[in-house]
Every structure is written in structure tokens, then in C-alpha cells.
Amino acid sequence: MNGLGSKCGCNRNGRRLWALLAGVLLLSLFGCAGAGQSPEASAEKGILDLRDRSFQTEGVLPLSGEWSFVWYAQGHTEPIYSTIDVPKLWSGVRLEDGTKLSSQGRGVYRLTILHERYDGMLAIRLPNISTAYTLYVNGVHKLSLGQAGSGPDSTRPYQLPSTVYFDGSTGRTELELIVSNFDHRNGGVRTDLIVGTDRQIENLDFSRQSQEMVVFGCLTMIGFYHLGLFALRRRETANLYFALMCFFVSSRMGVIGDGLFFHWIPSLTWTAGTRIEYTSFALSALFGFAYYSRTFFQEIGKRWVWLSRIAGIVLVACCWTVPVLQVSAMIVIYQIYVLLLSARTLAGLVLALYRKREGARLALFGVAGLVVTIVNDIFFYNGWWRSLDLAAFGLLFLILLNSFSISLRFSRTFVRSEQMSSELKEWNNLLEEKIAERTEQLTRSYAELEESKGRLERMELSRRQLVSNISHDLRTPITLLQGYLEAIRDGVIHDPNKLDSAIRLMLTKVQGLNSLIQDLFDLSLLEARRAPMAFAPIRLADWLRRLAEEYEPELKEKGIAFSASGGGDHLETSFVRIDEHQMDRVLANLIYNSLKHTPRGGSIALTVTAEAGLQSAKVQVADTGSGIHPDDLPHIFERFYPNDTTRRASSGGSGLGLSIAKEIVEMHGGRLTAENADAGGSVLTIQLPLLPDGR
Structure with missing residues (x-):
């Protein structure tokens, strides 16, 4: 029964996973289709x-x-x-x-x-x-x-x-x-060419550059992650090939689009950048093919591997010896090379799926998505249709599925380990009195399986600790990454344990940087008033009761007295029109900031008042903590305000929490202010417009 239940659970999870991936693919296709829509105005005769x-x-x-x-x-x-x-x-x-x-x-x-x-x-x-x-x-x-x-x-x-x-x-x-x-x-x-106001174009530039930076950083760090896996286990050459594929895709991305390499290396010439682009295009396909030929070696023959290597070396040699004008005229050869390797990889994965190889389905789905983006890029760079450069995003999609595949492999191994452990216990009890020799063998097998289970549990614990570290350490990530990368490059770190520690720390800092960039995206959308909002009317009294139920037990457990009270005669009949999720985000920011600066034994008070005469609702969070320095009061809602004593958001200390809270409140037509109470502590006040005539 346990085995049957596990299989049913896996099937249900598998169906949910495929539904999720299909949705992602459809959204991507619709996004690409939307990119080529006709503009609303068009020039005529200049x-x-x-x-x-x-x-x-x-x-x-x-x-x-x-x-x-x-x-x-x-x-x-x-x-x-x-x-x-x-x-x-x-x-x-x-x-x-x-x-x-x-x-x-x-x-x-x-x-x-x-x-x-x-x-x-x-x-x-x-x-x-x-x-x-x-x-x-x-x-x-x-x-x-x-x-x-x-x-x-x-x-x-x-x-x-x-x-x-x-x-x-x-x-x-x-x-x-x-x-x-x-x-x-x-x-x-x-x-x-895009025209708009200076602010609109700056936002567009920032959005596109940030997007490329995020994708470039993800690809590079994932490449270093797999390079670290290869360094720890040299027999797994597939990790090396995957790392090189990530590096060359990110390298190509660095010389096209917004040209990250040209910004970082002003002396880089167009000729060198073009040669890097063509070299990266060919080698990313070569190492991607090498990765799948190593993973599914029974379905992709060695002859194809050797042919791909010879052709790739010839194409790279031509790229650096032939003038760029002639190399660009030969692009069709590069494109045919990439398409042939992609087609052979797809054929091998279809065969692997038919043979029910583990991970073949996810790999096929990921490679198919990557091939679609490659074909899109070929059409785009040949000028056959208007679109975007999507190959890097296709690779990110492939990496996502590769991560799913690794997670499923660990999960299935863990389930099999538990099932075999249970079976071995039963067999041991039945055969213990009859066959001593077999019992000894089964006992050894059981011990080995328990050891495997322990290793898996330790790996899971290590993963959780890594996630915990990532959420707390965002300081100077780029400097730290540069230092460790230079140490690895210069051969300063030789010990495998120290190398593994360095790689994990680098990954921690990159994730923190991504979190900071996500906060910047959120703040940019809010400042541009383009963040989606799900407004709905809510009764002030109901909202107050829910907030009290949500925060009172937690604050009481932390030794903080929490009170939630209402003011005014119209609390039960007054409504505000808000996005509850976004406003809960604001209140969580304010309450946890107060909690951070209020000592044990102190108090935090949440007050909701309906001011019928002013047609507004006032929500106040007051604490008995250390308060806010008077010099900091005018600046606490500014992004990245440098004073370390300034209260930071509870979402990771990015320095953007209060800025985001202020923008959310203003999108509701309200106002967020801060002041110090006469008796000590701080008071943060949200004012929101009331809905006229109840609802």
C-alpha cells in the first residue's frame, strides 16, 4: 500500500509539474507574439x-x-x-x-x-x-x-x-x-528606435539592463556552480560541459543586446566583440551537445560527438582567422551547425524517453524550449521577423528543468531508500533464525542504505543552511565574488573542502544580489504606477480584527505587549478600497520594524480610526522602542538611506522596504508618515481615503 500510495503521489505531482511547465511555455510564446504587434502610430513618407x-x-x-x-x-x-x-x-x-x-x-x-x-x-x-x-x-x-x-x-x-x-x-x-x-x-x-520622456526612456533602459544583468549573473553563477561540482567529482564531466555551455551563452549575451562587455571593457573593439559572439554561438552549442551526449550516451553515439568537436574547432578557427565581413557572411554555416546538433539532441532525447530513461522527459521539454528560442534568434538576426533575443532565456528555462530533474532524482532515491529499508527489515525478521549467512548480508545492505539515507538527510540540512545564509548576507556580494574567483583563478585555494566552501559562499552572495534586484524591480513598478493591484472594499473593523488575530500571538510570544484598537464612531460602517495583500505587506514592514527596535517588555499598539469628517481612515503603529533619530526622520522613506541606525525593512535588509511601503500606500491614494512620540518610541501613520456612503 505504501508503494502504491507513493506512485500515485508521484503521478499527481508529475501532472502538476507538467501543467506548470506548459503554462510557463504558453506564457513565453504569448509574450514573444506580443513583442511583434504593430505600433499604434506609423510614419508615412518620412x-x-x-x-x-x-x-x-x-x-x-x-x-x-x-x-x-x-x-x-x-x-x-x-x-x-x-x-x-x-x-x-x-x-x-x-x-x-x-x-x-x-x-x-x-x-x-x-x-x-x-x-x-x-x-x-x-x-x-x-x-x-x-x-x-x-x-x-x-x-x-x-x-x-x-x-x-x-x-x-x-x-x-x-x-x-x-x-x-x-x-x-x-x-x-x-x-x-x-x-x-x-x-x-x-x-x-x-x-x-523608441521615443518617450526622459524618465520613461531611463526606466526602459534600467529595465532592460537589469534584466540582462540578472540573466547574465544567473548563467555565470550556475556555470561556476557546475564547475565546482566537477572540481569535487572529476568523473562527472557532464557538469563541466554544462558549466562551459552556461559560460559561452553568457559570453555571447555580453556582446549583444545592451553590450555588457563593451560597458565593462571600453577598449573592446567591435571586431573582437563580433568574433566573441560567433565563437560563443558555436561553442555553446558544442558543449550543450556534449552535456547531453554524456548524460544519455546510449542514445547519442560517439561518432556524432567527434564530428561535432571537429566541426566546432573548424568554425572557431575560421572565426578568428577570417575577416569579420566574411565570417558574418558564413553565419548560415554556424546556424546549420547549431540546428543539426539541436536536432540530433532532440532525436536522442526522444529515444531516451521511449526507453524510459530517468530525466529524459524533463530534458526533452527543456531542450525543445531552448531550440525554439534558438530558432527565434536565427530568424531575428537574419531580419526575417521582429522579435527579441531569447536564447539566454531559453537556457534559463532549460536550467530550471535540469534543477527539477535533479530534485526528482534525489526524491526518488530517498523514496526507494525508505522502501528498501522497510523490506530489508521484514526479510531480516523472517530469515534471521533460518539462514544466518543471508541475515548477515541483509544486515550489511540495510546499514549501507541507512548510511545513504543519512547522507541524503545531511545534504538536505546543508541545503537548508545554505538558503538561510543566503537570506541574511547581502553585503558587498560583488567584491566577495571577485575575491574568491581571483583566488580560484590564481590557484590560491587547493584544499577541496575550502574550494567547496568558497563556491557555496559565492552562490549565497549571488542569490542575495538577485533579491536586491527583485526589490528594485518592485520599487520601479510601484514608482511608475504600473504594479498590478487587486482593489476590493473591506470593512475597517473586520480588517482590524484580522490583523489583531495575526500578530498578537507572535508578538506576545516575543515578550512584546500588542494591542489593536479602533477609534471613531463609524468603524463598523466604514470601508476602504485596498489591495489586502499589498497593504498587509506594508503593515508587516511597519510592525516588524517596530519589533526590531522595541526591547522585550515593551509594547506595540495598532490603532485604526475612521475620521468621517475628513473622509479618511488612519492606521497607526506606535511602539515604545528607541525611536528614530531626528536627523533621520526626513529620509527614512528614501531608498538606500546610508545611516545604519535607520530602520530597515524586515524582508532581508535591502534598504528598500520603507520605500516600497510608501509607494504602495500612495498607489492607494494615501500617505505614509513617521514621527517620534513624546513619551518615546516612534509612530508611523497611514492615511487612506474612505469609500463614500459605506461601500
Whole structure:
């Protein structure tokens, strides 16, 4: 019966897992589909009319549509005047007079934007443009990346997303974008230029850069994690291959998109970055294939492994010996190589699934998701459709499933260990009197299984301790990571135990950094008033009773007297319209901050008052603690306020808790203030508008 129950439980958990993964995949597909939707306004004959559109209320807008275009072909001095669709690579495009554009040449894009007068600065975010450009706004030179010359000798390529700012008070903006390409197989503008207010574009920049930093950091740290596993157990070469795949995907990500490597290494040239991109593209596919060929070696033959290695070495050698222009023209060979390895991996995983290999189903699902993103990137970089670079996200999806696979493997091993332990006990009792020799063998087997069980329990305890450490240590994570990585690189750490300790500490700091970034995401959404809210009316008296039931037992156990009381004559008939989950987050922040600064034996008072005359509700959290220093009072709601005595949020000490609480309250149309009580301690007050006429 126990075995049957375990199987049923595993089947139910398996069905839930597949439902979850299917939902993630569908959301990803819908997200990709949404990325290619048509813009709400489009340029015609070089004019984009936005006069009936407000940047402040409607947000950013892509500068897409029909731009004026002047083409200077390589080796020709006579310009050709026409129009061209943006975004679009110009290779193969036919102009109005029938001229078919080549990949190499020089083009001048012009666009007139008619917009409302805006008393402030507007901004344009420019993507990677192949492969050098100069931008003029209203005849004023604003930006040059590389040198947009008229020929190969006078052109210096360089690509990096950038932002330019200009005065929006004129109501008319003239853009002139000069683009030269003599170094790559594709020239022109692949993705949209985005216009908006300076704050909107800065938020967009921050969002995209943060997203890339998070993905890059995750891939790099997961790579180091698997590299550490390989260092501890050299026979598991699959861990080494997986680590190298993560490193090369993150390396490719560092030279495309927002160009993290170009920001970190200003001396890095476009040529070197392009060679790194192509090398990483080929080697990430090679080591990914090596990982699965090692994991499912019975389904993927050694001949394929050797062929993939030889082809990968040849492609990398070509990338660093052949001029970049020719290498970029050979991209189809790189793409065929990646697709062939992906197809062979999928075929091997299908066969492994048919043979019921452990972990084959999750691996197949993850690789299929990664292959979808690879195909998306191939179409995107060939200019066949408008999308986003998704390969790094596909790899994160694969890593997620790989983590599920490892967890399931441990879980099944633990279940099998318990079942075998129970069976061995029964057999030992039955055979003890009859066969002494068999009893001795069974006893030894039982001891070995108990030892395995103990090891699994110790591993689980170690994992819990790691999670606990991650939640408490977020100081200087980057400095610590750099120090340990340099120590590993320089060979300072030789002892395996010390190496394992260093790797675990690095992982702890990365998780802390991710938590800090998540708080920043939340705060950015709240500040932009884009955080989702589920508002519903709630009676003040009911809310007060629930809060009292929730916090009173815990605070009493900690030696703090807690009181929850109501004020005013209309508490039972007064309602506020709030998102209970978000407001509970605010109150938890305030109460736990008070608890942190209130000594044992002190008190915390929660008071809810309905002020009918003012049509507002007042929620106060008062304590008898140390209070807030008068110099800190004006600043406690600022993010990362540096005074260590300032009260921090209870969610990990990121320095953002009170800032987030303030933004949540303001999204409810309320106000959050702080003051010191005359008798000592602090008082934090939330004021919220009452719903008129009850509900």
C-alpha cells in the first residue's frame, strides 16, 4: 500500500509539474507574439504625426514606419533618394526606382516627428545599428558610435544601444541618422528606435539592463556552480560541459543586446566583440551537445560527438582567422551547425524517453524550449521577423528543468531508500533464525542504505543552511565574488573542502544580489504606477480584527505587549478600497520594524480610526522602542538611506522596504508618515481615503 500510495503521489505531482511547465511555455510564446504587434502610430513618407498623442499618459512609442532615405552605394558618388521601412535591414530591399540595395553601403535616414509641446526633455533610445552611425537632432550633432564613413577605409564599426535627449518644447523634431556598413553581412536598423520622456526612456533602459544583468549573473553563477561540482567529482564531466555551455551563452549575451562587455571593457573593439559572439554561438552549442551526449550516451553515439568537436574547432578557427565581413557572411554555416546538433539532441532525447530513461522527459521539454528560442534568434538576426533575443532565456528555462530533474532524482532515491529499508527489515525478521549467512548480508545492505539515507538527510540540512545564509548576507556580494574567483583563478585555494566552501559562499552572495534586484524591480513598478493591484472594499473593523488575530500571538510570544484598537464612531460602517495583500505587506514592514527596535517588555499598539469628517481612515503603529533619530526622520522613506541606525525593512535588509511601503500606500491614494512620540518610541501613520456612503 505504501508503494502504491507513493506512485500515485508521484503521478499527481508529475501532472502538476507538467501543467506548470506548459503554462510557463504558453506564457513565453504569448509574450514573444506580443513583442511583434504593430505600433499604434506609423510614419508615412518620412513624417510621424504624434500631435494627438500624450507621452506622459500613453508612454513610449517606436519610431517605426516609412522614413525618408538617401542611399550611397559603395563605389558610387550619386545618391539615390527614396523611402525605406524602419526597422528593417537594408540588404535586398528595393527602393522606389527599383534599385536593389546591397549589404555594404551608406544610408541617411530622415524622420520628422510632429508632437505635442512638452515642457521638459524627450529622449530616444537607439538600438544596435549595423555597424556605425551618427545622429543629428534638429541639425545638432547628438551622438556618434564608431565612424560612419563613405567607404571601408573611412568607416570604423561599433555597436551599442544608446540614448539621446532633446528639448520637447518645439513640437517638431527633425532626425537625421547616418548609417554606414562595410564590415558586416547585414546593414541598417534591425530593431525599433523608441521615443518617450526622459524618465520613461531611463526606466526602459534600467529595465532592460537589469534584466540582462540578472540573466547574465544567473548563467555565470550556475556555470561556476557546475564547475565546482566537477572540481569535487572529476568523473562527472557532464557538469563541466554544462558549466562551459552556461559560460559561452553568457559570453555571447555580453556582446549583444545592451553590450555588457563593451560597458565593462571600453577598449573592446567591435571586431573582437563580433568574433566573441560567433565563437560563443558555436561553442555553446558544442558543449550543450556534449552535456547531453554524456548524460544519455546510449542514445547519442560517439561518432556524432567527434564530428561535432571537429566541426566546432573548424568554425572557431575560421572565426578568428577570417575577416569579420566574411565570417558574418558564413553565419548560415554556424546556424546549420547549431540546428543539426539541436536536432540530433532532440532525436536522442526522444529515444531516451521511449526507453524510459530517468530525466529524459524533463530534458526533452527543456531542450525543445531552448531550440525554439534558438530558432527565434536565427530568424531575428537574419531580419526575417521582429522579435527579441531569447536564447539566454531559453537556457534559463532549460536550467530550471535540469534543477527539477535533479530534485526528482534525489526524491526518488530517498523514496526507494525508505522502501528498501522497510523490506530489508521484514526479510531480516523472517530469515534471521533460518539462514544466518543471508541475515548477515541483509544486515550489511540495510546499514549501507541507512548510511545513504543519512547522507541524503545531511545534504538536505546543508541545503537548508545554505538558503538561510543566503537570506541574511547581502553585503558587498560583488567584491566577495571577485575575491574568491581571483583566488580560484590564481590557484590560491587547493584544499577541496575550502574550494567547496568558497563556491557555496559565492552562490549565497549571488542569490542575495538577485533579491536586491527583485526589490528594485518592485520599487520601479510601484514608482511608475504600473504594479498590478487587486482593489476590493473591506470593512475597517473586520480588517482590524484580522490583523489583531495575526500578530498578537507572535508578538506576545516575543515578550512584546500588542494591542489593536479602533477609534471613531463609524468603524463598523466604514470601508476602504485596498489591495489586502499589498497593504498587509506594508503593515508587516511597519510592525516588524517596530519589533526590531522595541526591547522585550515593551509594547506595540495598532490603532485604526475612521475620521468621517475628513473622509479618511488612519492606521497607526506606535511602539515604545528607541525611536528614530531626528536627523533621520526626513529620509527614512528614501531608498538606500546610508545611516545604519535607520530602520530597515524586515524582508532581508535591502534598504528598500520603507520605500516600497510608501509607494504602495500612495498607489492607494494615501500617505505614509513617521514621527517620534513624546513619551518615546516612534509612530508611523497611514492615511487612506474612505469609500463614500459605506461601500
